[in-house]
Amino acid sequence: MSTSLFNSVYFDRGCSWKGEVKSSKLGKRNCHRLYVGRSTALSPRSLKIRNSKQEKDVRVALLGASGYTGAEIIRLLANHPFFGITLMTADRNAGKSMESVFPHFITQKDLPILVSSNDASFSDVDAVFCCLPHGTTQEIIKALPKGIKIVDLSADFRLRDISEYQEWYGQPHRATDLQVEAVYGLTEIFREEIKNARLVANPGCYPTSIQLPLVPLLKAKLIEYKNIIIDSKSGVSGAGRGAKVANLYTELTEGIMSYGVTRHRHVPEIEQGLSDAARSKVTVSFTPHLMPMSRGMQSTIYVEMASGVTAEDLYQQLKVSYEDEEFVKLLEKGVVPRTHDVRGSNYCYMNVFPDRISGRAIIISVIDNLVKGASGQALQNLNIMMGFPENTGLRYLPLFP
Numbered sequence: 001m002s003t004s005l006f007n008s009v010y011f012d013r014g015c016s017w018k019g020e021v022k023s024s025k026l027g028k029r030n031c032h033r034l035y036v037g038r039s040t041a042l043s044p045r046s047l048k049i050r051n052s053k054q055e056k057d058v059r060v061a062l063l064g065a066s067g068y069t070g071a072e073i074i075r076l077l078a079n080h081p082f083f084g085i086t087l088m089t090a091d092r093n094a095g096k097s098m099e100s101v102f103p104h105f106i107t108q109k110d111l112p113i114l115v116s117s118n119d120a121s122f123s124d125v126d127a128v129f130c131c132l133p134h135g136t137t138q139e140i141i142k143a144l145p146k147g148i149k150i151v152d153l154s155a156d157f158r159l160r161d162i163s164e165y166q167e168w169y170g171q172p173h174r175a176t177d178l179q180v181e182a183v184y185g186l187t188e189i190f191r192e193e194i195k196n197a198r199l200v201a202n203p204g205c206y207p208t209s210i211q212l213p214l215v216p217l218l219k220a221k222l223i224e225y226k227n228i229i230i231d232s233k234s235g236v237s238g239a240g241r242g243a244k245v246a247n248l249y250t251e252l253t254e255g256i257m258s259y260g261v262t263r264h265r266h267v268p269e270i271e272q273g274l275s276d277a278a279r280s281k282v283t284v285s286f287t288p289h290l291m292p293m294s295r296g297m298q299s300t301i302y303v304e305m306a307s308g309v310t311a312e313d314l315y316q317q318l319k320v321s322y323e324d325e326e327f328v329k330l331l332e333k334g335v336v337p338r339t340h341d342v343r344g345s346n347y348c349y350m351n352v353f354p355d356r357i358s359g360r361a362i363i364i365s366v367i368d369n370l371v372k373g374a375s376g377q378a379l380q381n382l383n384i385m386m387g388f389p390e391n392t393g394l395r396y397l398p399l400f401p
């Protein structure tokens, strides 16, 4: 499918089309035939009509489908009217059906069988979600046909400086020409760049929860560039599905574990984003913790405010920055964000509190690491890259309790 067909379509965050699609080369699989014409509302009814396998227009491949983020994309795409999964790869699970790997997919009989990367054919693929471990991704993406849009959930294309990649990931970058092309996919900040990207580097879960509140504050010069202290907590699904002793129930339950202390590999990604926002070098102290919960992430961020700035100024800045955003919500003053309240959804909830110590403030943000921290944001990005409403397939309410 020619993605340029979507260039004249754009979406205004209230779920209405404002562009007009003029031509089609898609024949029977034409994905915009229902939308020709100006300001056509994308009603729930039209979504429902198009929610059958035959009607899905963009052929999506999931690389690393048998992992947690792959499974989460399958869950989200089950309600996506335009994206149909035509190829799924796995490593140890190659040759199996998805329902044998994840029994909760027993109803999804249309899913293709998992194949190994070597056996994958991309001739019928328009877009790829790459859910592979970092380090395995660059060579695989390099070999993909050029017309395919890619959202990479791994860390392999997030760092602009390839020497930094080598330093923090312990291996040389193997696709440096693609690194130059990659757009960093923090959706609410880089939406315009994402529209025309071929390769989007989806942010890490911790960097998403941290940059969303801090980028607007640094851009507005409301907080100091130094003495930013970040304490983050993650559900265990953040570590992927591969068996590790440290992630056994017995090791995790009824306790908290700090890890990556002083040297977690997300530090350069966080500092890159924050330094870009500040237009000056920003450094952070960052400590992640593993929590005895399956999904969810909280970042508690301690900042020093610029001279004369109050916590109320920070609150007002975040209010202005995110008031039109569907997936980023500043809570009412004094309300504490909880991971429970975003579970299973693409939301980031945040709030700002004045510290007892004068001149300091405490910011709390929460996301679901598998949704806004990975697969949800990836889908938000691919929607944008393909010219669809960015919330398509993402309007899940949080799962509570």
Ligand SMILES: NC(=O)C1=CN([C@@H]2O[C@H](COP(=O)(O)OP(=O)(O)OC[C@H]3O[C@@H](n4cnc5c(N)ncnc54)[C@H](OP(=O)(O)O)[C@@H]3O)[C@@H](O)[C@H]2O)C=CC1
Binding pocket: 063, 064, 065, 066, 067, 068, 069, 070, 089, 090, 091, 092, 093, 094, 117, 130, 131, 132, 133, 134, 136, 153, 154, 155, 203, 204, 205, 237, 238, 239, 240, 241, 242, 369, 370, 373, 374
């Ligand atoms: N989990 C999270 O919350 C987040 C994860 N990410 C990133 O997304 C990516 C996927 O994460 P996640 O789904 O949790 O990981 P998982 O470990 O759960 O899944 C990894 C997937 O990659 C496949 N795989 C493993 N090794 C290879 C290889 N050498 N060649 C080809 N395929 C391989 C696995 O196949 P098989 O199962 O058959 O072995 C599986 O399908 C990672 O880069 C991760 O860092 C990003 C943000 C958040």
Ligand SMILES: CC(=O)N[C@@H](CCC(=O)OP(=O)(O)O)C(=O)O
Binding pocket: 134, 153, 154, 155, 203, 204, 205, 206, 234, 235, 236, 237, 238, 239, 240, 266, 288, 290
């Ligand atoms: C709990 C846990 O182990 N979390 C992972 C981060 C998950 C994530 O965002 O990772 P990527 O950068 O690989 O995409 C970690 O600390 O490495």
